[in-house]
Amino acid sequence: MFSNYTIQRFEGIETPFYYYNLDVLKQTLDACRDASAKYNFHVHYAMKANFNTKVVDMIQSYGFGADCVSGNEVLTAIKHGFGKDKVVFAGVGKSDKEINAALDADIFCFNVESVQELEIINELAAAKGKVAGVAIRINPNVDAHTHHYITTGLDENKFGINTWQLNDVADALRKCANLQFLGIHFHIGSQITDLEVYRTLCTRINEIQEWFEDHGFAVKILNAGGGLGVDYYNPDGNTVADFEAYFEVFHKFLTIKPGQEVHFELGRALVAQSASLISRVLYVKNGLKKNFLILDAGMTELMRPMLYQAYHEIENISRVAGDKENSLIKYDVVGPICESTDCFRKDVELPQSFRGDLIAVRTAGAYGEVMASNYNLRDQVQSVYSS
Numbered sequence: 001m002f003s004n005y006t007i008q009r010f011e012g013i014e015t016p017f018y019y020y021n022l023d024v025l026k027q028t029l030d031a032c033r034d035a036s037a038k039y040n041f042h043v044h045y046a047m048k049a050n051f052n053t054k055v056v057d058m059i060q061s062y063g064f065g066a067d068c069v070s071g072n073e074v075l076t077a078i079k080h081g082f083g084k085d086k087v088v089f090a091g092v093g094k095s096d097k098e099i100n101a102a103l104d105a106d107i108f109c110f111n112v113e114s115v116q117e118l119e120i121i122n123e124l125a126a127a128k129g130k131v132a133g134v135a136i137r138i139n140p141n142v143d144a145h146t147h148h149y150i151t152t153g154l155d156e157n158k159f160g161i162n163t164w165q166l167n168d169v170a171d172a173l174r175k176c177a178n179l180q181f182l183g184i185h186f187h188i189g190s191q192i193t194d195l196e197v198y199r200t201l202c203t204r205i206n207e208i209q210e211w212f213e214d215h216g217f218a219v220k221i222l223n224a225g226g227g228l229g230v231d232y233y234n235p236d237g238n239t240v241a242d243f244e245a246y247f248e249v250f251h252k253f254l255t256i257k258p259g260q261e262v263h264f265e266l267g268r269a270l271v272a273q274s275a276s277l278i279s280r281v282l283y284v285k286n287g288l289k290k291n292f293l294i295l296d297a298g299m300t301e302l303m304r305p306m307l308y309q310a311y312h313e314i315e316n317i318s319r320v321a322g323d324k325e326n327s328l329i330k331y332d333v334v335g336p337i338c339e340s341t342d343c344f345r346k347d348v349e350l351p352q353s354f355r356g357d358l359i360a361v362r363t364a365g366a367y368g369e370v371m372a373s374n375y376n377l378r379d380q381v382q383s384v385y386s387s
């Protein structure tokens with residue numbers, strides 16, 4: 001929802017740009033902080049969802065930790081003031097350079113995704129005379145009931161260590177003197193809206209932590225990852241994800257032992273609803289079977305629809321739907337990039353639209369700006385903030 005004042009303001013700004021509603025961001029962070037504090041759960045922000053400076057600074061100010069998936073994200077988190085005791089580093093392909101950077105930064109924990117990686121971190125830590133904290137990322141073979149492009153916790157996915165390899169993990173941990181085992185880590189996918197999935201995950205975590213305890217490893221950290229979904233279909237009616245219900249599942253179904261910490265790594269649910277991509281209609285093309293709205297934004301600004309068939313609400317904010325002269329028309333809303341897949345959505349019902357109209361692509365705060373590219377030598381997309 002955009003006020004007339006905001007739309008007036010947009011009129012004076014060159015498009016396309018990301019518009020960040022910082023009130024929505026605050027509302028979301030408040031809700032997440034309050035719901036997690038109830039159970040003393042620790043939340044790490046998955047920085048890959050959005051590393052816009054203002055966004056990251058605001059999240060840091062709430063006292064959340066940072067979940068990083070590259071060496072540069074680790075360095076960026078520390079630069080933004082996240083305490084090194086609250087920075088974790090995940091990822092299936094950490095390079096030696098990245099591991100060394102994280103060792104130098106004395107981060108809290110590496111979430112390790114293979115036996116070979118354990119050995120390499122041990123070797124690099126030994127060379128520096130350090131001990132690296134590690135959690136084992138385990139693939140629990142839980143179906144996240146989400147789009148298959150963003151599911152990560154099944155046997156066929158590249159992420160994590162499969163449970164039949166746990167004996168090898170135990171052997172490696174016993175051998176590696178420069179590793180300190182901290183706990184177990186899971187991340188089964190993204191945009192998960194069925195909370196039953198998390199209940200199943202809890203059952204698997206309980207079994208797997210038993211396995212480690214039985215083999216002589218004290219599990220200090222249970223890290224359940226992230227993945228909580230948002231409502232892409234109703235950004236105004238359902239703006240803040242249901243953090244209460246999400247954390248309650250873990251409170252109810254996870255076996256939490258005395259002294260154990262429970263960690264989460266939320267990305268999308270914290271930032272998705274706080275931004276829209278604002279662009280203008282460049283051209284209206286009426287075909288025989290199709291009408292096209294050609295925008296000045298495309299896959300170079302927001303790639304999600306093209307990358308994994310993601311749905312976004314699309315609004316013409318220059319025209320009021322339902323006016324007599326504004327009967328609804330179906331448009332394929334496309335970008336200017338020289339790729340046939342450069343289409344935000346097909347058959348979008350919008351008021352009759354004209355060159356120069358402002359179009360908002362909603363719920364674009366997660367995996368939006370961060371995935372922008374300069375393919376076709378496009379300008380870097382700008383950011384605008386609510387004041």
Ligand SMILES: *Cc1c(COP(=O)(O)O)cnc(C)c1O
Nearest residue numbers: 046090190226227265266267268
């Ligand atoms: C991407 C990622 C997350 C965050 O996922 P969301 O769906 O944005 O909550 C958490 N943990 C790891 C390891 C990730 O790769």
